[in-house]
Structure formats: structure tokens, C-alpha cells
Amino acid sequence: MDKKKGSLLSYRPDIKVVDATVRDGGLVNDFRFSDDFIRDLYAANLKAGVDYMEFGYKASKDIFREEDFGPWKFCDEDAIRSIVGDNDTDMKISVMADVGRCDYKRDIISRADSAIDLYRIATYINTIPAAIHMVEHCKNMGYEATINIMAISNAKEAEIDEALELIGKSPVDGIYLVDSYGSLYMEQIEELADKYLAMAEKYDKFVGIHAHNNQQLAFANTIAALTRGISYLDATAGGMGRGAGNCSTEQLLGFLKNPRYDIIPILKFLEKHIEPLKRSGIIWGYNVPYLLTGQMNRHPRSAIAATREERIDFLNFYLELSDKD
Numbered sequence: 001m002d003k004k005k006g007s008l009l010s011y012r013p014d015i016k017v018v019d020a021t022v023r024d025g026g027l028v029n030d031f032r033f034s035d036d037f038i039r040d041l042y043a044a045n046l047k048a049g050v051d052y053m054e055f056g057y058k059a060s061k062d063i064f065r066e067e068d069f070g071p072w073k074f075c076d077e078d079a080i081r082s083i084v085g086d087n088d089t090d091m092k093i094s095v096m097a098d099v100g101r102c103d104y105k106r107d108i109i110s111r112a113d114s115a116i117d118l119y120r121i122a123t124y125i126n127t128i129p130a131a132i133h134m135v136e137h138c139k140n141m142g143y144e145a146t147i148n149i150m151a152i153s154n155a156k157e158a159e160i161d162e163a164l165e166l167i168g169k170s171p172v173d174g175i176y177l178v179d180s181y182g183s184l185y186m187e188q189i190e191e192l193a194d195k196y197l198a199m200a201e202k203y204d205k206f207v208g209i210h211a212h213n214n215q216q217l218a219f220a221n222t223i224a225a226l227t228r229g230i231s232y233l234d235a236t237a238g239g240m241g242r243g244a245g246n247c248s249t250e251q252l253l254g255f256l257k258n259p260r261y262d263i264i265p266i267l268k269f270l271e272k273h274i275e276p277l278k279r280s281g282i283i284w285g286y287n288v289p290y291l292l293t294g295q296m297n298r299h300p301r302s303a304i305a306a307t308r309e310e311r312i313d314f315l316n317f318y319l320e321l322s323d324k325d
Contacts, residue, residue, distance in 0.1 A: 005229040014231040015258060016051040018208065019249060022072050023054040023096050024234075024241035028284045029277075031056055031070035037273050038072075038083050041237065046091055047265035048253060052118060054094040055080055060103040080115045092117035096148070099123040099130045104137055111142030118144040120176070125155045128163045132170045139171045146232075148176035148210060152192065153183045153297050164196065168203035174232060175200065175207055179221060182214025182244055182294040186224040193228035208232030211247050213239060214294025214303075216286050218247040223255065237266060238274035243300035243307075244290035283307060288314045296321050 005012065021041060022033060038055075045053045056072030064073060071079040075095045087093055093116050097104055108119065119138045123131035131147050138145040147167050152160065167175050177196050179189070189209075196207045209225035209232070211218040222233055235252045239245035250270065253263040289303035289311065298321060306317055 005227060012226075012231070013258070014206075015226070015256065016208075016232045017049070017249075017252060017256070017261065018052040018054060018094065018232055018234045019045050019050045019236065020054045020210070020234045020246065021236040021238075021240055021249070023056045023094075024236055024246055025284070026056050026070070026072050027242035028240065029070075029282050030068065031072040033070060033072065035082075037277075040269055040273060042083050044237075044265040044269040046089055048249075048262050049258075049260040050091060050249075052092045052094045054096060054120070055083075055116075056095065058095050058097045058102050058104070058107055058119070060101060060107070062103060063101055075116075077109070077114060077116075084115055087115050092144075094118040094120060096120045096122055097134060099127045099134065102134070104134050108138060108141055108143075114143075116143065118146070120146045120148050121172075122148045122150055124150055125152070125159050125163050128166055132166065132172070135170055135172045144173050145171075146174040146176055146208065147172050148178050148208075150178050151180045151299075152178055153181055153188075160192075160195065164199040168199045168205065172205065174205050176210055176232070176234075177207060177225060177230065178210045179212055179218075181297055181299060182212035182218065182290065183297040184221060185215075185217065186220055189221045189224045190228055193225045193230050197229050206231050208234065210234040212241070212294075212300075213244040213246060213286055214290040214300065216291075218245070219251045219255075222247040222252065238270055238278075240274065240277075240284055243284065243304055244286050244294070245284045289317055292318050292321055 056075045058075050059073050095116050097119055121131045121134045135145045175196060177192055200207045207230045209222050209230050211221045235249040236246045237249050239248035249266050250263055253261045287307060289306040290300055293300045293303045
């Protein structure tokens with residue numbers, strides 16, 4: 001049975017575009033963005049019709065030293081408000097919080113006192129109960145909340161089923177399908193999307209997709225998820241993100257048929273900020289080491305190191321990965 005939702009010539013009013021440039025891109029440069037970069041990205045996203053802008057992480061300062069990172073590792077209220085003020089716009093503000101790396105009871109304050117609208121709780125499948133506790137706190141504080149299960153390609157089907165049932169029964173608003181290693185193919189994305197969407201329909205949640213580009217499939221996998229019915233779509237300007245990067249905003253907005261989205265402000269932002277950032281030596285995007293870790297369903301840390309060392313001994317790198325099996 002064809003489960004596709006919509007066609008190439010239709011647009012879906014339930015679609016939400018989530019800009020994760022600062023959050024995922026910050027993993028490339030330790031969140032050391034200029035104020036102009038952040039302000040111009042905020043302005044570009046507003047003009048482009050982006051629905052959510054994710055500013056970074058709510059990381060614990062007891063775990064991470066402030067001097068080692070830019071402000072968007074911690075997303076203090078004053079830092080966000082210095083960019084958005086009271087954010088009297090239609091675009092919502094998002095922040096990510098990792099299970100075990102956020103002092104959420106201390107740092108996630110009442111929504112009435114915050115510029116943030118949405119907390120995205122990042123978790124591995126074995127820490128779902130802790131993620132649900134964080135979601136309950138966020139909801140009690142008045143926020144929207146999602147659970148983003150990382151490294152889903154490493155999880156067993158029974159584990160995924162159990163996790164989805166636990167999440168469905170929680171107060172969370174939505175759940176994210178996350179291809180952390182960029183290892184999934186479109187057919188796998190479609191199967192997982194159907195599984196996630198079945199839970200979402202049962203418990204009245206939404207589903208999002210966050211794709212990595214190790215095999216140059218981030219955009220294709222995002223569209224595959226979209227056509228199955230997934231509605232929250234992550235993207236980053238220029239595909240900027242950890243390792244091989246993500247689905248690029250310019251690709252996604254160029255594809256979506258909803259007239260409220262406009263690619264032009266993003267193209268201007270790429271010219272002014274992303275290309276100069278690349279020329280300054282900040283590195284992300286597809287290369288052979290990332291391809292190999294994606295094909296072998298491995299965390300990209302070894303490919304990140306190989307890229308930093310400018311390794312081109314691809315066969316040796318491949319053999320090193322193979323020896324770890």
C-alpha cells in the first residue's frame with residue numbers, strides 16, 4: 001500500500017522547518033560564532049519563513065568550562081535575549097539539552113521568564129527514562145518538548161518499539177528520528193518513519209527528522225521521511241554541522257512548495273557568513289572518511305580526527321575501521 005503523504009507538487013501545512021545551524025554547526029567550532037553571524041542568521045530565518053531556530057545547548061557549567069566554548073554551548077537567557085529581545089515574531093526559539101549533561105532542574109526556568117519555546121531532549125535509547133523525567137520538567141515549566149533518540153541505527157527493533165511506547169505515554173509533544181551516523185538509507189528511513197508515525201498517531205504526537213550527510217543522503221532521507229508523513233524537518237545553512245554535516249536549509253527550502261518559505265534570505269546569508277567561515281578554515285561536509293564511517297554505521301569521531309589530520313590514506317582508514325569489528 002502506498003503510504004506517501006502528498007506529492008512533489010503539493011505542500012503540507014503541518015510542515016515545520018527547524019534551523020539547527022548554531023546547535024549542530026557549533027559542534028564544528030566550539031560554538032564560537034560572531035554576534036553578527038547569530039543576528040544575521042536570526043534575521044535570515046525570519047525572512048525565510050523558518051518555523052524554529054535552535055540556538056545551541058543548555059549544557060551544565062559544572063561539566064563544561066565556559067572558557068572552552070562560545071555562549072551557545074550554554075544558551076543563557078541574557079545571551080538569547082541579546083539577539084531576539086522578546087522574540088515578538090512567528091518564529092519560535094529552540095534549545096537542545098542532553099541527558100546527563102544538563103542541570104535541568106536548575107537551568108531550565110519557567111517558560112514565563114524565558115525567550116525559549118521548545119526544548120529538545122537528546123538521549124540514547126538506554127537513557128529514555130531519564131529523558132522522560134527531563135520532558136516532564138520542561139512541560140511543567142510550560143515549554144514544548146521533544147525527545148530525540150540518537151544513534152537509532154544501533155538500536156534493536158524491540159528496543160525501538162519499547163522506547164516508542166514509553167515516549168508515547170509521556171507528556172512529550174514530539175519525537176525525532178535521528179540518523180546520528182549518517183548510516184541509514186531511504187528504505188530504512190521510510191520503515192522507521194512508519195514505525196514512529198504509528199506511535200505518534202496512537203498518542204497524538206508529531207514526528208521530526210534529523211539527518212547527517214555521511215553518505216550524501218541527508219537531503220534525500222529528509223524528503224523520504226517527509227513523504228511518509230514526518231512533519232518537523234531539521235536543516236542547517238550550508239549543511240553546517242558535526243562531521244559530514246546535515247540537510248542544508250537551501251536544499252530543503254528550494255524543495256518545499258509552501259509559499260511561506262523563501263530561499264533568498266538563506267542564499268544571502270550563505271554568501272555573507274557560511275562561505276567566509278569555510279575559507280577561514282572551519283571544516284565540515286562530506287568526505288571519504290565520513291562516507292566510510294557512515295557505511296559501517298560507526299560514530300564519526302574517527303573520521304573527524306582523520307579529517308583534522310588531513311588524512312588521504314583512505315584504504316588504511318578503511319582497514320582500521322574494519323579491524324574494530
